[in-house]
Structures are given as C-alpha cells and as structure tokens.
Amino acid sequence: MALEKARRGLYFRNSFRSVEAALVERHFLPEGAGHRVKDNVRRLVTLRQGNLVDRASYEGLAPVDALFCRNVLIYFSDDSIRRAVQIFFECLAPGGYLFLGHAESLSRITDIFTPIRFQGALIYQKPLEVTQ
Ligand SMILES: C[S@@+](CC[C@H](N)C(=O)[O-])C[C@H]1O[C@@H](n2cnc3c(N)ncnc32)[C@H](O)[C@@H]1O
Numbered sequence: 001m002a003l004e005k006a007r008r009g010l011y012f013r014n015s016f017r018s019v020e021a022a023l024v025e026r027h028f029l030p031e032g033a034g035h036r037v038k039d040n041v042r043r044l045v046t047l048r049q050g051n052l053v054d055r056a057s058y059e060g061l062a063p064v065d066a067l068f069c070r071n072v073l074i075y076f077s078d079d080s081i082r083r084a085v086q087i088f089f090e091c092l093a094p095g096g097y098l099f100l101g102h103a104e105s106l107s108r109i110t111d112i113f114t115p116i117r118f119q120g121a122l123i124y125q126k127p128l129e130v131t132q
Helices: 002-008 021-027 078-091
Strands: 028-031 034-037 064-069 092-100 114-118 121-125
Touching: 021 028, 064 078, 078 092
Parallel strands: 064 092
Antiparallel strands: 028 034, 092 121, 114 121
C-alpha cells in the first residue's frame, strides 16, 4: 500500500535524478540498492490517508505555510479542482504558497491566488489579506 511504502522512506536512483548529491548525503542513509530517509527527517513527517475534495480529510492541518500537490489535479474535473483548490486556500495561512505540477495551471479555474513565477515554475500565493 502507498502509505506503507511512504513509511519505509526508501528511494532508488531514479528518485534522485535531479537532487544534489550533498542533499542526498545530508538527509538519506544508503541502504541496499537505495537510500532511506534519515530518522530526524522521518520524525517531522505524518502520513495519513485522505480525500482532497473532502474537508474532513484536512482536520487539524490548518493553517499551513505551504501545500504541495503534484500530478493529482490533472485527473480531476474542473468542478473537483475548484473544490480541492478552495479547501487548499482555506488551509493556507495568509501569504502561504501552493505548489502544483507543471501541467496544473489554475488560470481557467480560479483567481483567488496570486500567481508567482519562480525559476521557470508557477507558484500560487494566498494573499496576505483576503477580501471576501
Ligand atoms: C499520478 S499520481 C501522483 C502521485 C504523486 N503526487 C507524484 O507526483 O508522484 C496521482 C495520485 O493521486 C491520488 N488521488 C486521486 N484522487 C485523489 C483524491 N480525491 N484525494 C487524494 N488523492 C487522490 C491517486 O491515488 C494517486 O496516488
């Protein structure tokens, strides 16, 4: 199951193809043919199952400074994207950032975030002050 795999924290060469060696050395320990996330990092992580379009799944999480959601919204209908993104917005602290995958533009979905170009990628920021 995906959560068990994530809990093992064991990654192989392909996962590190665009990661600096120094970062791998700092946060991972070699194990067999792969590298395992160091315990001090694992302790910072909570893994749990949830449904992105169900508010109940976010209980106890808000407010967060950053939200990463990659290659998931591309499979959703526009209505479901709108729903998920509205919940992301509510969970983010003012000024917080939403990171999506390359193909996941919100331009036709919503304008509640401020799009920011950063190193060739698009990041979405929740405004510091939200006008209702
Ligand atoms: C293409 S994978 C991307 C996984 C990962 N984010 C990545 O970039 O490698 C899409 C994932 O979205 C999950 N997913 C689909 N609908 C979901 C939903 N409503 N709530 C949470 N996860 C969902 C699927 O189970 C699958 O693991």
